[in-house]
Amino acid sequence: MPTLTIEPIGETIEVAPGQTLLDACLRAGVWLPHACGHGLCGTCKVEVLEGEVDHGGASPFALMDFERDDGKTLACSAMLLSDTVIEADVDEDEDARRIAVDDYVGRVERREMITPDILGLWLRLDGAGLDFQAGQYVNLRLPGIEGTRAFSIASSPTEPNLIELHVRRVPGGVGTAWLHDELKEGDSLDFTGPLGRFYVRRSAEKPLIFLAGGSGLSSPKGMILDLLEQGYSEPITLLHGGRRPCDLHFGDLFRQLEAEHDNFRYVPAVSQPEADDVWGGETGYVHEAAERLFEGRFSGCQAYLCGPPSMIEAGVVALMKGRLFERDIFMERFLTAGDAEATARSPLFRKI
C-alpha cells in the first residue's frame, strides 16, 4: 500500500487503494480540517509536496484549476497514485517525537494478575528495544485471531527493553481471553508500535491532572513515571477510579511516589464498594472526586483522560463545566473490539 506523510507533523500512514486521504488520516488519528466530506466546500485543502494524487470527485469550484496547477488537492476526495507527502493545516507539536513505527517481537518474561480482572504482562525485547513516548500504545497480533488489539504501554520509556502492558478481560472478548487463558511465560508476542498521539504536552508547563478509569491507568502510569524521572516541576494529580478497592492496582507504588515527590498527588476513588470492603478514600466516580478536589475549577491546568468511553465523556463534561476546554484536554478512549461505531457527532470538537 502506498504511504502518505503529513507535514508539518511528519506522521506517515498507509492509504489503501481507493481510500481517500482524509479517511486514511482520520482513521490513523491524524485530524485534518474538513466539513462537507465530498469535494464541494474546500475546507480540507492540502498541498501535495511530493508524489501524485488523483483528485477524485473534487468540484471545479472547490478546487480551482490554478490550484490543481499549484499542487493543491482536497483530502476528502483525493486518492494516492504513489507514495506522497502533503502539507496540511495542522499544528506542529513541539512535544511530539517522530519515532518510526516498526514490528517487534517480545518474550513474556512475567505475567501476573494485578486486579481480579486485569492481567499484567512484561515483555522482554532484545537489542535497542522499543523507543516510544510515554502514553503511546502498541498493536498486538494474536495467533489465530483476526485484526490487532491495542494496548497502552504502562512502563517508562527509560526501560526500552521491558514493556509493561495491562490487559483487562473483556467479557466475551476473544483477544483478551486468549491473552488471559493461553499465553504463558516464555511465549513470544508480535507487535507493532509505537502508535498514538497521547503524550504529555509538557512544553506548556501547566499543572497536570490525570483521570484514569480502571485499566485506563496504563498510559498515565507510564506518563507519570516519566515526568517524575525527568523532574517535571508543576503539580501532578492522578485520580484513579475503580468499582472496588481491589480494582485499584499500583496503589502502593503511587503512595510511595507521593511520599517522594512534593508535586505529586494520588487520589484513588471507588464507585461501588461492597459491604465488606475496607475503604477510607474517595467514594464516587473519578470525575466527581476531581470536582471535589479542585472545587469545580480546572482552568489553567491540562487534563489527560484514559479509560472507557462513559468515563471519558463524564470527565470532559466536568472539566468543561470547570472552564477547561479542548485545547487543554487530551484523551485515549479504551474501546473494545466489540464497541459499536461512535454516535453521530457535530464538527464542534476535533478530538475530545
Add this chain to the structure above:
Amino acid sequence: MTPRKMSLKQKYGAYTRGLDWKPTYQREDDVFPFAKYEGIKIHDWDAWEDPFKLTMDAYWKFQAEKERKLYAVIDSMAQNNGQLGITDARYLNAVKLFIQGVTPLEYQAHRHFAHLARHLPGAGLRVAAQMQSIDELRHCQTQIHTISHYNKYFDGIHDFTHMHDRLWYLSVPKSFFDDATSAGPFEFLTSISFAFEYVLTNLLFVPFMSGAAYNGDMATVTFGFSAQSDESRHMTLGLEAVRFLLEQDEANVPIVQGWIDKWFWRGYRLLSLVGMMMDYMLPKKVMSWGEAWETYYEQAGGALFADLARYGIREPKYADVAKAEKGHMTHQAWGIFYNYTHAAAMHTWDIDEAHMAWLREKYPDTFAQHYEPRYRKWREQAEEGKRFYNNGLPQLCQVCQIPMAFTEVGDPNTISFRVSEHGGDRFHTCSDGCKDIFDHEPEKYAQAWLPVHQIFQGACGGATLPEVLDWYHINQGADNMDYAGSPEEEQWNRWMEGRRPVVPVAAE
C-alpha cells in the same frame, strides 16, 4: 540563504493579526464603541482561533476563477434559451421567491459584515468578517446576474428590491434581517453566522439549489456550486464564534443561550417560506419539508446540541414545537398564499391529483385529514367561477410578520395567537416563541413596520387594492393571480407546442 517558506498559518498570521495595532491616542472603548454593551465578556482576543486561513491575495484568485466559470454558464444559458430547459414555468415561482426574499438579504449581510469588520475588537475576527462581507456582495451580484436571464421572459422579477421593502410576505425575510442588523455585533454573529448559517443553512440552501438541479435550472445550480465553498467558510465562522463566546467567560453562556433560543425560532418561522416552496412550488420535488427537517435539523442539529451541552447550552426552546408542527406548517403557509395571490408577485395554482397523492404519502398523519378537503373545496369553487380570494387584510404577527394562520400545537382547527401589553397598547404574536421574543425587547418590536398596519394608516399608496399594488410595483394581471390564465402560462404553452407533450405537473 533564502529563508524557509512561511507555512500557511504563519502567512495568514502575518497578513491578518500582523497588520493590527493597539491604539495609543484614543481609548480602546472609543475605537470599538459596540464591543461591550451586550454584556459579552471577552478576556483574550488572541484566543480566537481562525477557522480558515485564506489570505486576501489567494481570495481574489479564487473568486476570479469562480466567476469566470459561473459567467460562462450564464452566457451559455442566455445563448441557448436555457429557460426552455426547465421542467415547467411554475418552477420560476421558486426563483421569484428567492430573488425577492433572499437576494436582498445577501446585500444586507454584505453591509453588516462590513460593519463587523470595522467594529469587532479582535483582528482575526475582523478579517473573517471582511472576507465574508465581500462574499455576500458577490453572492448578491451573481444571483442577480444569474436570475436576470429569467427576467427577460417571466413576471414578478423586474423590481425585486423595491418589492422587498414593501410587500407583505417579503416583510418576513426583511424584518428578520433588520432585527439582526439592529442588534449588537455578538448577537448578529450568533443570529446570522451561527443560528442561520450553521444550524439552519442546509434547510435554505439545499432546497433551493437541489430544487434548481431537479428542475433543469442549470444557471442557479452553478451559482450554488460557486457559493458553496464560501458558505462552508461562513459555517465554520459561526461555529467558531459561538465556541469562542462560550469559552471566554461563563457569564456569556446564558446570553448566548437566549440568542440561540430567539434566532432558532426566528429562523424557523422564516423557513416556512422555504418549506412551502419545497412542498408546493417545485414541479419536480426534491424531498418534503418534513423529511428535510428530520435530516437537517433533528439529526444534524441533535448531534450539535448534544456536543454543545458540554458548554452548558441546551437545545433551543420550542424546538419541540417545530417538530410537532412539521406536518402542518407548509400546508398552512400555502393556504395563505392561495388566499392572497391577488396581492403577491408570484403565482399559486390548484393542487392536482398527482401532487395530492405525493402530499398524502409524505404527510400520512395530517394531509388527507386536514388539508386535502380544503384544496378540493377550493377547486370546486374555482370550477364554479368563484375562485376564493381573501379580500380582508390579515392580522400579522408583531415579530415574524407572518399572517396569523398557524394553528395551536396539537389542535389544527384553532388559530394560535398570543397577546402582550406594552406602553398601553396590545401586541399580537403567532406563537409562544414569537411572544417570548416580543416580551424580552418590547421597545424594539413595538416599532415593527407591519405591512397591514401601514395600509390601514394610509402609508401604502391608497385605500384600494389596485392603489396598493401600484405602490408595490406589481404589474397587475401579470405578476399576481393564479398561474392558470396568466400571461406566463400562455407563453409557456406556446413555447412548448410541438416541443413535447404537455405533462401534468406535480409529483416526481
